[in-house]
Amino acid sequence: MIIYDIKNVVKTYPGQTQPANKNISLQISEAEIFGILGDNGAGKSTLVRQMVNLLASDSGSISLLGKNIVEAPYLVQMNVGYMPQESGALNNLTVGEALYFTSHLRGLSRADAQKECNYLLDLWQIRELRHKPSSRLSGGQRRLLRLAVAMAGLPPVLILDEPTNDLDPQRRKLVWDNLRQINQEQGTTIILITHDAIEAEKAIQRVGIMRAGELVAVGRPSELKQQVDRILRLELFFSPDSPPELPPSLTYIPLEPGHWQVLLEWAQVTSTLNSLNLDKIDDFRLYSATLEDLYLHYATQA
Numbered sequence: 522m523i524i525y526d527i528k529n530v531v532k533t534y535p536g537q538t539q540p541a542n543k544n545i546s547l548q549i550s551e552a553e554i555f556g557i558l559g560d561n562g563a564g565k566s567t568l569v570r571q572m573v574n575l576l577a578s579d580s581g582s583i584s585l586l587g588k589n590i591v592e593a594p595y596l597v598q599m600n601v602g603y604m605p606q607e608s609g610a611l612n613n614l615t616v617g618e619a620l621y622f623t624s625h626l627r628g629l630s631r632a633d634a635q636k637e638c639n640y641l642l643d644l645w646q647i648r649e650l651r652h653k654p655s656s657r658l659s660g661g662q663r664r665l666l667r668l669a670v671a672m673a674g675l676p677p678v679l680i681l682d683e684p685t686n687d688l689d690p691q692r693r694k695l696v697w698d699n700l701r702q703i704n705q706e707q708g709t710t711i712i713l714i715t716h717d718a719i720e721a722e723k724a725i726q727r728v729g730i731m732r733a734g735e736l737v738a739v740g741r742p743s744e745l746k747q748q749v750d751r752i753l754r755l756e757l758f759f760s761p762d763s764p765p766e767l768p769p770s771l772t773y774i775p776l777e778p779g780h781w782q783v784l785l786e787w788a789q790v791t792s793t794l795n796s797l798n799l800d801k802i803d804d805f806r807l808y809s810a811t812l813e814d815l816y817l818h819y820a821t822q823a
């Protein structure tokens with residue numbers, strides 16, 4: 522099922538000459554984790570703000586579950602949990618109150634809202650902050666609270682604007698683990714903006730790369746990588762006095778004694794690995810382009 526259907530969306534901010542979004546078209550399916558990557562100012566936040574009706578498009582249309590969100594704004598309120606990059610909206614509440622009231626406002630009974638609050642405090646490891654006013658949290662703590670608030674009441678769609686910025690490595694991992702878990706267990710559709718390409722690669726199923734207001738590439742990371750870089754790097758580790766025999770068509774680059782790098786086309790991988798005498802090799806590693814390589818390729822082209 523198509524969750525979001527975005528057609529030819531254009532947005533120019535008042536007083537600006539360049540559009541922030543130029544003719545963006547994109548479909549997002551149920552239960553996918555879709556990552557939006559792009560340089561600062563590429564138009565990512567503008568796009569997601571239009572998707573949650575916080576910003577009107579100049580032209581084009583955005584449908585959620587088959588209905589135009591301008592004509593059926595309640596669909597966004599009922600189905601989408603949005604985490605903005607910044608927000609002062611919760612500043613007057615404690616962490617526990619913010620989670621309880623959001624859950625209650627999203628239709629849970631008082632008792633269920635209390636349970637949801639407790640679940641989210643544990644899920645995001647912020648239980649010790651529950652009596653603290655939101656305005657006194659650190660940047661990273663505030664981000665975890667905004668994530669928990671977006672998820673309160675388990676909306677079927679989450680839109681997250683940079684969920685891992687300001688977080689330490691342990692909490693970044695917590696975010697990626699939790700997002701994967703709710704996607705798998707609840708079938709939640711997750712659309713997220715991130716600059717954390719290396720970590721995102723482990724969670725996202727499709728990626729859209731934006732440059733100067735345009736969506737310049739959309740696809741599964743593996744498909745996009747094959748278009749960008751058909752060369753794979755095979756590293757071989759062996760005892761320096763018994764080097765492996767390679768098919769004559771391949772060349773190798775000695776990196777140090779007992780360590781070679783071999784550059785391969787995708788089509789050569791299986792035959793090369795089959796031809797190696799693995800008893801003579803201590804270890805091997807095969808590398809493809811990373812999502813970060815892809816991002817740099819598409820986002821920085823002139």
Ligand SMILES: Nc1ncnc2c1ncn2[C@@H]1O[C@H](COP(=O)(O)OP(=O)(O)OP(=O)(O)O)[C@@H](O)[C@H]1O
Pocket residue numbers: 534535537541559560561562563564565566567568
């Ligand atoms: N309220 C606004 N008024 C005028 N121009 C704006 C406004 N908000 C954003 N812009 C401009 O629109 C363009 C896209 O901004 P946007 O915030 O969507 O980028 P982004 O890709 O989310 O960037 P970042 O990674 O830095 O968050 C930028 O050139 C920005 O300066």
